[in-house]
Amino acid sequence: MDIADRVLHGDAQAIARAITLAEQQGAEARGLIARLHEHTGNAKIVGLTGAPGVGKSTLLSQLVKAWRFESSKVGVIAVDPTSPFTGGAILGDRIRLQEHASDAGVFVRSMATRGYLGGLAPAVQDAVVVFDAAGIDIVAIETVGVGQAEVDVSRTADACVVITVPGTGDDVQAIKAGVMEIADIFVVNKSDRDGADRAAGQIEAMLTLRSTDDDTPRPPVIKVSASLGHGIDGLVAGLKELLARDKFRTNRARIRAQARLEAVLRREVSLEIEKIASLDEVVDRIAALEVDPYTAAYDMLNKVLRGRRGNES
Amino acid sequence: MDIADRVLHGDAQAIARAITLAEQQGAEARGLIARLHEHTGNAKIVGLTGAPGVGKSTLLSQLVKAWRFESSKVGVIAVDPTSPFTGGAILGDRIRLQEHASDAGVFVRSMATRGYLGGLAPAVQDAVVVFDAAGIDIVAIETVGVGQAEVDVSRTADACVVITVPGTGDDVQAIKAGVMEIADIFVVNKSDRDGADRAAGQIEAMLTLRSTDDDTPRPPVIKVSASLGHGIDGLVAGLKELLARDKFRTNRARIRAQARLEAVLRREVSLEIEKIASLDEVVDRIAALEVDPYTAAYDMLNKVLRGRRGNES
Numbered sequence: 001m002d003i004a005d006r007v008l009h010g011d012a013q014a015i016a017r018a019i020t021l022a023e024q025q026g027a028e029a030r031g032l033i034a035r036l037h038e039h040t041g042n043a044k045i046v047g048l049t050g051a052p053g054v055g056k057s058t059l060l061s062q063l064v065k066a067w068r069f070e071s072s073k074v075g076v077i078a079v080d081p082t083s084p085f086t087g088g089a090i091l092g093d094r095i096r097l098q099e100h101a102s103d104a105g106v107f108v109r110s111m112a113t114r115g116y117l118g119g120l121a122p123a124v125q126d127a128v129v130v131f132d133a134a135g136i137d138i139v140a141i142e143t144v145g146v147g148q149a150e151v152d153v154s155r156t157a158d159a160c161v162v163i164t165v166p167g168t169g170d171d172v173q174a175i176k177a178g179v180m181e182i183a184d185i186f187v188v189n190k191s192d193r194d195g196a197d198r199a200a201g202q203i204e205a206m207l208t209l210r211s212t213d214d215d216t217p218r219p220p221v222i223k224v225s226a227s228l229g230h231g232i233d234g235l236v237a238g239l240k241e242l243l244a245r246d247k248f249r250t251n252r253a254r255i256r257a258q259a260r261l262e263a264v265l266r267r268e269v270s271l272e273i274e275k276i277a278s279l280d281e282v283v284d285r286i287a288a289l290e291v292d293p294y295t296a297a298y299d300m301l302n303k304v305l306r307g308r309r310g311n312e313s
Numbered sequence: 314m315d316i317a318d319r320v321l322h323g324d325a326q327a328i329a330r331a332i333t334l335a336e337q338q339g340a341e342a343r344g345l346i347a348r349l350h351e352h353t354g355n356a357k358i359v360g361l362t363g364a365p366g367v368g369k370s371t372l373l374s375q376l377v378k379a380w381r382f383e384s385s386k387v388g389v390i391a392v393d394p395t396s397p398f399t400g401g402a403i404l405g406d407r408i409r410l411q412e413h414a415s416d417a418g419v420f421v422r423s424m425a426t427r428g429y430l431g432g433l434a435p436a437v438q439d440a441v442v443v444f445d446a447a448g449i450d451i452v453a454i455e456t457v458g459v460g461q462a463e464v465d466v467s468r469t470a471d472a473c474v475v476i477t478v479p480g481t482g483d484d485v486q487a488i489k490a491g492v493m494e495i496a497d498i499f500v501v502n503k504s505d506r507d508g509a510d511r512a513a514g515q516i517e518a519m520l521t522l523r524s525t526d527d528d529t530p531r532p533p534v535i536k537v538s539a540s541l542g543h544g545i546d547g548l549v550a551g552l553k554e555l556l557a558r559d560k561f562r563t564n565r566a567r568i569r570a571q572a573r574l575e576a577v578l579r580r581e582v583s584l585e586i587e588k589i590a591s592l593d594e595v596v597d598r599i600a601a602l603e604v605d606p607y608t609a610a611y612d613m614l615n616k617v618l619r620g621r622r623g624n625e626s
Contacts, residue, residue: 030607037605052364257599257606264610265586273578286570293349293570294343297577 006037010135013105019109022126025267033126036133036270043132043160044243045098048165049143049182056142059163059226059235063140066236072138075131077124078110079143079153092310107136116207121152121263125256128156138240155259159242159251161235163187164203166195179204183219185238191231192221217242276300317348323448325420326439332422336437338580346439349446356445357387357556360466363455363476368502369455372476372548376453377419379549384418384595385451388444390437392456393464420449431507434465434576438569441469456528460491465497469570471565472555474548476500477516479508493519496532498551504536504544589613 003021006014018036023030050056053111060076065097108261111124124141131139141155154160186207188200200221207218220238224231242248282300285291316334320329334342351356359376363369373389380387411585424437437454444452456466467473475496499520501513520531533551537544555561595613598604 034605034607038602041602053366131365156482157374254596257474258596260606261599261613262586262608264606265589265613266583268610269582269586273575273582276578283567283571283574286574289351289354289569292347293573293577295345296574297581300578301581 004032007032007130008039009038012104015107015130015134016109019127022130022265023111023123025123025126029126032123033129036129040129042192043128043136043139044249045128045132045139045141045157046239046243047141047143047155047157047160047182048163049160050189052102052144052188054163054165055226056163059187059189059224059232060140060142062226062229063234063247064238066232067138068103068111071105073105073107073136075107075128075136075139077127077131077139077141078108079120079124079141107131121259122157123155124153124269125260125263131222151182152259152263155255157256159184160251161239161254163186163189164199165190166193184242185235186218186221188221188223189226189233192225192228196223244296265297276303314405317345318505320345320349320443320447321352325417328443328447329422331600335443336424336436338435338439338553342439344444349442353442353445356444356449356452357472357562358441358452358470358569359552360454360456360470360473360495361471362385363500363502364467365457367476367478368539369476372502372537372545373453373455374486374498375539375542376549379545380451381416381418386418386420386449386451388420388441388449389422389442390440390452390454391421392437392454420444434469434572435455435580437466438469438573438576464495465572465576468568470569471562472497472552474498474500474501474552477512477513478503479506497555498532498548499534500548501534501536502539505538505541509536533588558566589616 001009001016003014007018011259018032021032024196048056048060057078064074064076091203109245111120111127128141130138140215141153141157160182162185164186166188186200186203188196190196200223203221207221222231222235222238226232279300282291282296286293286296314322316327316331331345334345350367361369361373361376364503370391377387377389385402387593422440423588424433424440441452441454454466454470475498477499479501499513499516501509501516503509504513516534520534535551537548539545592613595604595609597607599606
């Protein structure tokens with residue numbers, strides 16, 4: 001059996017190896033993912049995002065426990081650089097989240113937020129493909145709630161949970177500025193603290209401004225205390241209800257397909273660009289103020305795209 | 314006088330208008346920036362980055378005060394979505410940082426972290442060009458310390474200040490995972506708190522692992538309490554010393570030239586990709602598992618790049 005066959009049989013070592021290949025994004029990974037692609041579509045993909053300190057990892061640990069209680073196989077991809085989910089049953093080198101470390105039904109993989117050519121998205125998306133093809137039922141992706149990576153991940157997930165905590169108005173401002181659009185469920189964690197009702201109310205007030213339709217219902221706002229274990233059942237039930245909607249998941253599968261196509265295209269084109277943008281002579285001329293970057297870039301693109309822009313320059 | 318001439322004369326309204334054009338990244342901006350480019354190179358560009366809550370804005374406010382005391386004209390670009398630097402003398406619609414609001418020598422502009430085709434980098438870089446060409450002496454760029462935006466900004470700046478606070482080992486872990494490489498100066502803010510010496514010591518210990526040479530000296534670690542005004546003089550002096558090194562700034566100008574060229578190339582190619590990646594038929598086939606994203610992407614690239622990849626597929 002080759003590695004693709006072994007992944008399809010749920011072999012833990014093969015899963016680990018396949019995700020390492022996905023991280024490297026080389027030719028071997030492309031062939032592997034291309035083969036696994038047709039065996040995907042069963043896993044439910046949940047994104048969890050929120051700023052450092054909102055308790056994402058504690059919440060995720062509680063969710064993993066709940067999902068395992070229902071006998072689902074769970075895969076975790078920790079993109080958050082502060083996540084303690086950096087080890088796990090078989091896939092990691094460090095185990096800090098002891099609770100699930102000995103559970104053969106939990107697969108944990110951390111992925112760095114930097115150093116990927118063309119961004120993190122293709123590597124994470126390919127890791128999801130590996131988990132999905134291997135028969136994992138639920139794939140959770142944990143990210144820090146700032147930046148392009150979260151938007152990419154939200155387009156990869158079937159459902160995206162945005163986590164916040166009671167605090168100042170600035171927190172809600174930050175949500176407004178960014179992640180409002182990507183949330184399918186809001187969680188106010190640490191809701192044993194003062195101000196939880198107010199925070200939930202503020203989010204709900206902002207949500208009334210968002211347009212809804214039958215396919216994308218207004219996101220619920222769920223108060224949780226992950227460390228005390230309060231409210232987890234409600235969150236699990238909310239996720240389950242959302243993911244049971246066929247039309248919702250069909251829409252998401254289409255968004256995910258487009259996100260993956262874009263990610264691969266971007267990565268490949270980035271490689272082309274890095275080749276041409278490192279041309280010393282051109283960079284020297286820009287630094288010496290002899291040519292501006294726009295003029296230099298269009299000249300280069302004319303060469304790469306062979307005259308497709310000829311009528312614009 | 315057209316807008317470029319007015320920017321070169323330091324006209325505040327023209328600066329505001331030019332940055333709005335830079336944000337929109339249309340044809341008018343390209344022409345404007347191409348014209349302003351040769352008039353740049355005088356401003357010193359300082360990046361400030363750190364997680365939400367480390368007190369970036371308070372520190373920046375203190376730095377602005379110190380720079381103004383030396384009669385430098387200061388431009389602030391606030392990329393951090395939680396920054397109170399969202400107004401300013403003449404450029405913004407909201408004024409929350411009252412201290413500098415009535416100072417005609419301080420120009421403040423906030424820029425959103427999302428919604429830019431091809432990323433935030435080109436818009437921020439062009440805003441820096443506008444400030445520089447307009448005779449601003451110091452341009453400070455404030456970002457949240459996570460994600461690709463910070464790497465892009467660090468490549469745009471002459472000097473990058475990474476701000477942290479005393480806390481748990483996890484904070485230092487987060488620095489290690491990401492921004493270690495981009496820091497020219499470390500600031501431990503809120504150093505009136507317990508653990509400041511320990512935090513500074515941990516950062517210094519990590520820095521001993523980093524290779525140095527004459528052009529890039531080991532980053533100093535400076536303890537500051539921005540809210541009490543302690544340590545600001547040392548930070549200002551450290552920045553001044555760094556920015557006075559000709560070789561250091563020459564190297565940075567070259568890195569910035571390459572970053573700008575890359576950003577423009579990426580943005581333009583992103584526009585091309587968005588056109589082709591939204592092709593419904595291809596996305597439908599990927600979602601239906603009929604074709605994998607890699608095969609689909611290479612087919613498309615073959616068309617865009619006209620056979621340049623013909624020998625690979």
